[in-house]
Amino acid sequence: GEDVEQSLFLSVREGDSSVINCTYTDSSSTYLYWYKQEPGAGLQLLTYIFSNMDMKQDQRLTVLLNKKDKHLSLRIADTQTGDSAIYFCAESPPSGGSYIPTFGRGTSLIVHP
Amino acid sequence: DTGVSQDPRHKITKRGQNVTFRCDPISEHNRLYWYRQTLGQGPEFLTYFQNEAQLEKSRLLSDRFSAERPKGSFSTLEIQRTEQGDSAMYLCASGWGQGELDTQYFGPGTRLTVL
Numbered sequence: 001g002e003d004v005e006q007s008l009f010l011s012v013r014e015g016d017s018s019v020i021n022c023t024y025t026d027s028s029s030t031y032l033y034w035y036k037q038e039p040g041a042g043l044q045l046l047t048y049i050f051s052n053m054d055m056k057q058d059q060r061l062t063v064l065l066n067k068k069d070k071h072l073s074l075r076i077a078d079t080q081t082g083d084s085a086i087y088f089c090a091e092s093p094p095s096g097g098s099y100i101p102t103f104g105r106g107t108s109l110i111v112h113p
Numbered sequence: 114d115t116g117v118s119q120d121p122r123h124k125i126t127k128r129g130q131n132v133t134f135r136c137d138p139i140s141e142h143n144r145l146y147w148y149r150q151t152l153g154q155g156p157e158f159l160t161y162f163q164n165e166a167q168l169e170k171s172r173l174l175s176d177r178f179s180a181e182r183p184k185g186s187f188s189t190l191e192i193q194r195t196e197q198g199d200s201a202m203y204l205c206a207s208g209w210g211q212g213e214l215d216t217q218y219f220g221p222g223t224r225l226t227v228l
Contacts, residue, residue, distance in 0.1 A: 030213040033215075042117070042204055044219065099210075106153075
């Protein structure tokens with residue numbers, strides 16, 4: 001995951017907004033993804049954004065994409081304790097006709113009551 | 114369909130033994146992926162199938178690792194002559210992929226411990 005970088009930890013108070021940032025290196029990725037992993041579980045797809053878009057909103061989630069800077073962010077509005085988890089961003093650039101997903105190391109979101 | 118399932122959930126083995134893991138994808142999905150995840154890291158891609166064809170296997174960690182997906186349904190991942198460094202969580206994911214959009218649904222994983 002060295003091609004996709006994320007900060008490792010984020011701590012917020014319940015009810016505040018959380019912003020998780022990610023930088024990626026391969027501008028040929030057509031889609032970029034955010035996944036959530038709760039303890040002891042597999043990853044759950046949260047949302048994705050097409051590379052020609054700047055923003056995508058889905059209920060409490062807002063994804064911002066700055067393609068020039070290869071920067072992706074996930075904003076969670078009104079963060080709840082149930083949002084505590086590890087969040088992974090991922091790119092999936094073409095590679096010889098296949099699409100090889102590359103995940104970051106994940107950002108641990110801790111939500112305090 | 115309740116999602117992607119993996120079996121076993123936990124496996125403890127001695128160094129040098131062979132292990133095999135099974136993944137049952139969501140039935141209508143045509144793509145199936147295997148990943149390895151170690152503590153503090155994101156999933157590391159190993160291989161994937163589109164239907165029964167294994168389209169990418171160059172990322173398998175060594176020739177001790179192999180995967181199959183007979184008939185394009187369930188898949189198995191085998192590790193031969195296990196080493197302590199193989200201890201990790203092995204994740205399977207499936208998806209209905211066409212072209213560049215690649216949304217994946219993950220199973221709960223198989224945690225391997227090699228003693």
